[in-house]
Amino acid sequence: RKEVEQDPGPFNVPEGATVAFNCTYSNSASQSFFWYRQDCRKEPKLLMSVYSSGNEDGRFTAQLNRASQYISLLIRDSKLSDSATYLCVVKGGYGGSQGNLIFGKGTKLSVKP
């Protein structure tokens, strides 16, 4: 079983739509959680951290359910500029590498006019 699993998509949505991405992780001892965004042929960049109580940054809302080992990202009022691949990231893998980031394969979002 992969440590971090995401639906690869692609998600094709019209401008203004609300879209949700889901992610599950396998290590219950993981302590830190993030969403990164990666544009085509570019490096990943931090979109937002995910806190236990849930957190919001403008049109973006992240949720964490530790009991179900589930992370989500909701994007409201999608813009063309939101088109990218969204990476679910967990810190704290198995073995001694507890401080390394474990990346999901990413979910591709395409927002159409």
Add this chain to the structure above:
Amino acid sequence: NAGVTQTPKFQVLKTGQSMTLQCAQDMNHEYMSWYRQDPGMGLRLIHYSVGAGITDQGEVPNGYNVSRSTTEDFPLRLLSAAPSQTSVYFCASRPTYNQASYNEQFFGPGTRLTVL
């Protein structure tokens, strides 16, 4: 600050050649790491370092060596290139290795490597 820089941006090698991918950061970060990204595979950790003089293996270390003689630099060496090492390589850094912290991890722009 330049952030995380990587050279070269593109490289073509022949099977069996060796080369070094350069990575540097000017943020005084303790933690640095190398990933490779292949289609359908996501980002996979090759090697990482929690400080100068300390390195360790990640998920896919075979065929690669690293060293960390200074805080700023973390080069990745391909010993004898193989077509299976064709990939995009990203270097990254963040302030600490701490498991529980929410420090942002910064990535360099990547090196696109093709091995023929």
